[in-house]
Amino acid sequence: MMALEEKLSVLRCQLIAQCPTSKARVLKVTLPHYAVDTPQFMPVGTQGAMKGVAPAQLETIGCQIILANTYHLGNRPGVGVLRAAGGLHRFMGWSRGLLTDSGGFQMVSLLKLSEVSEAGVEFEDPHCPGSRSLLSPERSMDIQSAIGADVIMQLDDVVHTSVTGPRVAEAMRRSVRWLDRCVASYSADRQALFPIIQGGLDEELRAECAREMVARDAVGYAIGGLSGGEEKQLFWRVVKQCADLLPPGKPRYLMGVGYPVDLVVCAALGCDMFDCVYPTRSGRIGTALVDSGTLDLYKETYALDTNPIDRDCPCTTCRTYSRSFIRSILSETLSCHLVTIHNLTYQVRLMQRLRSSILEGRFPSFVRTFMNSNFPNNSYPEWVVDALSSVNITLEQRAELFQL
Amino acid sequence: MCFSVEHQFGLHRLGRFSLRGRSMDTPGCLCYTRGGVAPHLTPDNLSTINNLPQVAHIPLPNVFKAAESIELLHDSGDTSMDLSSFTSSDFSSFISCQDLGNPAPSGFNLSHSVAIWPSCGKQLIDPGWYMSTLGRLRPAGFDSLSDGGTRESDKRKRAGKSVARTLSFLDACLSIKSHNADLENSVIFGVIEGGFYLEERKTSAEETAERPVDGFTIDALGYNYSDTTTCNDDSNAVTPTFRLELLEAVTERLPTHKPRLIYGFGRPDNVIDCFLTGVDLFDSSYPYIITSQARALVFSNTEIDSSAPEIDLSDPQYAQDFTPLLPNCRCLCCYKHVTKAYLHHLVTSKELLASVYLFAHNLQHYFEFFSRLRIAALNPESLNKMKSCISQQYLLYLSETK
Numbered sequence: 001m002m003a004l005e006e007k008l009s010v011l012r013c014q015l016i017a018q019c020p021t022s023k024a025r026v027l028k029v030t031l032p033h034y035a036v037d038t039p040q041f042m043p044v045g046t047q048g049a050m051k052g053v054a055p056a057q058l059e060t061i062g063c064q065i066i067l068a069n070t071y072h073l074g075n076r077p078g079v080g081v082l083r084a085a086g087g088l089h090r091f092m093g094w095s096r097g098l099l100t101d102s103g104g105f106q107m108v109s110l111l112k113l114s115e116v117s118e119a120g121v122e123f124e125d126p127h128c129p130g131s132r133s134l135l136s137p138e139r140s141m142d143i144q145s146a147i148g149a150d151v152i153m154q155l156d157d158v159v160h161t162s163v164t165g166p167r168v169a170e171a172m173r174r175s176v177r178w179l180d181r182c183v184a185s186y187s188a189d190r191q192a193l194f195p196i197i198q199g200g201l202d203e204e205l206r207a208e209c210a211r212e213m214v215a216r217d218a219v220g221y222a223i224g225g226l227s228g229g230e231e232k233q234l235f236w237r238v239v240k241q242c243a244d245l246l247p248p249g250k251p252r253y254l255m256g257v258g259y260p261v262d263l264v265v266c267a268a269l270g271c272d273m274f275d276c277v278y279p280t281r282s283g284r285i286g287t288a289l290v291d292s293g294t295l296d297l298y299k300e301t302y303a304l305d306t307n308p309i310d311r312d313c314p315c316t317t318c319r320t321y322s323r324s325f326i327r328s329i330l331s332e333t334l335s336c337h338l339v340t341i342h343n344l345t346y347q348v349r350l351m352q353r354l355r356s357s358i359l360e361g362r363f364p365s366f367v368r369t370f371m372n373s374n375f376p377n378n379s380y381p382e383w384v385v386d387a388l389s390s391v392n393i394t395l396e397q398r399a400e401l402f403q404l
Numbered sequence: 405m406c407f408s409v410e411h412q413f414g415l416h417r418l419g420r421f422s423l424r425g426r427s428m429d430t431p432g433c434l435c436y437t438r439g440g441v442a443p444h445l446t447p448d449n450l451s452t453i454n455n456l457p458q459v460a461h462i463p464l465p466n467v468f469k470a471a472e473s474i475e476l477l478h479d480s481g482d483t484s485m486d487l488s489s490f491t492s493s494d495f496s497s498f499i500s501c502q503d504l505g506n507p508a509p510s511g512f513n514l515s516h517s518v519a520i521w522p523s524c525g526k527q528l529i530d531p532g533w534y535m536s537t538l539g540r541l542r543p544a545g546f547d548s549l550s551d552g553g554t555r556e557s558d559k560r561k562r563a564g565k566s567v568a569r570t571l572s573f574l575d576a577c578l579s580i581k582s583h584n585a586d587l588e589n590s591v592i593f594g595v596i597e598g599g600f601y602l603e604e605r606k607t608s609a610e611e612t613a614e615r616p617v618d619g620f621t622i623d624a625l626g627y628n629y630s631d632t633t634t635c636n637d638d639s640n641a642v643t644p645t646f647r648l649e650l651l652e653a654v655t656e657r658l659p660t661h662k663p664r665l666i667y668g669f670g671r672p673d674n675v676i677d678c679f680l681t682g683v684d685l686f687d688s689s690y691p692y693i694i695t696s697q698a699r700a701l702v703f704s705n706t707e708i709d710s711s712a713p714e715i716d717l718s719d720p721q722y723a724q725d726f727t728p729l730l731p732n733c734r735c736l737c738c739y740k741h742v743t744k745a746y747l748h749h750l751v752t753s754k755e756l757l758a759s760v761y762l763f764a765h766n767l768q769h770y771f772e773f774f775s776r777l778r779i780a781a782l783n784p785e786s787l788n789k790m791k792s793c794i795s796q797q798y799l800l801y802l803s804e805t806k
Contacts, residue, residue: 047753054736085743320492321491328440329441341446
């Protein structure tokens with residue numbers, strides 16, 4: 001177990017403000033490359049690039065930390081090139097925060113022939129049919145070391161939330177054992193390793209996992225195994241339970257979340273870091289994010305709409321082009337960049353607005369206003385109402401105002 | 405008048421081309437666009453390019469959707485909308501019928517209409533449709549409708565038809581223009597056709613020169629990057645030299661005080677040859693096409709060294725090459741120390757960012773080349789030196805890649 005001072009040089013966490021009503025809080029998480037404000041959204045730059053957007057543009061947007069995928073980068077360009085380049089920061093020209101996942105999830109979800117054993121994830125390299133390779137906790141640490149991100153994730157044994165039975169417990173306990181193997185082999189002086197809480201949708205398994213992992217005294221924790229399409233009423237309960245079990249003085253990263261509504265709710269439940277492909281992926285198909293939801297720019301109605309995507313948005317897209325113009329170039333790759341830049345700006349600003357509301361003591365009111373824009377006429381999904389009320393935020397029920 | 409000659413040296417000259425308040429020095433290239441704006445580059449990235457030409461080259465096929473939207477807006481009462489306001493463009497616009505960045509198949513033109521290829525599929529357009537669309541877009545300048553569907557191997561008869569049809573289209577366009585208030589202060593260029601036949605080219609030049617046009621576009625003579633040599637019907641090998649002979653026969657029949665624009669001669673050595681033959685303006689689809697092939701322009705304007713003028717970033721030799729494309733380049737790619745290794749990674753990973761970086765570099769380098777050419781052209785010695793430097797690099801490169 002490394003000394004506290006060594007760990008602190010890699011990640012220092014300060015509590016800046018706590019919402020007195022809910023569990024939301026603002027942290028300052030100082031990493032080797034950058035000091036990150038939370039709650040924070042991390043855009044996903046899978047292959048060591050944000051699709052169509054250069055690092056200088058990400059800085060202008062206000063991105064503080066981005067995510068890259070170990071599985072993809074391990075394949076191409078590979079550990080050799082990454083080491084020769086001096087790590088991904090230098091390779092791609094990004095100087096702020098970087099987080100990598102372990103590669104395990106991608107492998108299991110992308111490869112047809114992968115098998116999990118105690119040793120690791122066994123797979124057939126798609127480039128060498130018939131071969132067998134192993135992604136072990138040690139190998140994952142090695143690839144993540146070559147990438148050189150500020151925050152790295154343990155290799156975990158992930159099961160889909162639809163899986164039930166003994167497999168869930170087996171995966172959770174194996175994840176704890178793999179955590180110990182990761183701890184024994186990572187670059188503790190350069191990178192912050194986050195354990196990942198697993199246990200499916202089972203309360204007891206989650207509690208056991210949290211207990212074990214918190215005992216390892218990491219500098220931050222992730223909540224994994226969710227955001228796989230499970231029922232939202234189950235989803236938020238697991239998120240809340242895990243957040244409550246994790247130490248308050250350390251950042252909590254909720255993996256794979258998500259849509260703007262999910263970000264706001266889970267921030268209220270006490271989560272600090274988020275990642276999702278949603279803003280970038282939807283940007284590439286002409287779907288723009290706004291407070292009231294989304295705009296599908298392919299729709300005919302936008303042919304006559306000479307407004308920018310969002311009048312209040314400071315991004316270069318909204319300051320220059322109209323919805324109608326963007327619609328007319330949806331067959332050009334430029335439209336992907338324009339909408340992606342807007343969507344990233346939207347998500348980053350949403351988090352900034354959310355943090356400001358916590359700092360100014362008006363987070364519940366921010367949540368109410370946001371949910372009103374997203375769900376007009378009280379059409380709030382039940383899970384949103386329940387999740388927020390569990391942390392003392394009540395959404396306006398407009399009909400009540402008309403009751404005599 | 406949209407053009408003034410500043411210095412005439414024999415056939416070639418330095419000049420100044422102005423359209424609706426936007427000017428550029430010649431020899432120069434128009435700024436190739438897609439959908440009315442530069443491809444790949446968002447406004448912040450575009451603003452990093454030096455020497456960006458102020459006149460946008462707008463191929464009609466790729467602003468089809470924009471034209472539809474503008475028509476809808478006009479129908480709904482917003483008649484002030486035109487192409488420039490729709491695309492929030494600071495440049496003046498020059499519209500052409502075909503898209504050099506997406507070369508169209510030939511063989512589909514008819515006697516009274518021309519085939520164009522927007523993304524929605526082939527459209528046959530006639531002067532009436534063309535001019536009424538231009539009336540809505542209100543460009544600062546445009547080509548007359550033309551039949552440029554002549555290939556090297558086409559027969560003389562086909563070349564003759566391209567001349568006759570184009571002259572007939574020109575007369576129709578001129579007539580419609582004179583009655584259309586929306587096009588009152590747009591300039592119109594007559595288009596010189598004639599395929600690869602000397603007499604046809606001469607006829608086209610002489611006849612077009614007699615019409616009240618503001619400039620001339622020399623069409624369907626160029627190629628951007630293939631050096632394959634085929635023969636025309638008279639068994640003349642259509643070599644680069646032969647093309648230039650045809651070009652010279654055209655330019656010496658055009659009035660000196662009007663600008664000459666040429667399509668399809670974008671490779672730097674070809675640009676210089678055309679310039680020396682009396683051409684003022686070029687299209688800039690070349691850097692766009694190079695980028696789509698994952699190639700970068702790295703030729704030198706001043707030194708001949710052993711390295712190639714263009715490199716292919718998909719080549720595995722760059723996988724661990726941590727040097728920039730060019731050492732002193734100030735484009736957004738090189739200036740930020742983006743390396744060939746990273747570009748190679750982006751290209752092999754099929755990342756969109758590859759085109760953003762490559763295009764920014766290629767545009768910067770291409771416009772820099774024109775800027776240097778204008779300076780070199782001030783005296784014959786420096787011009788010869790630059791011509792020799794560039795043509796030698798490409799000669800070596802082309803002989804090696806065969």
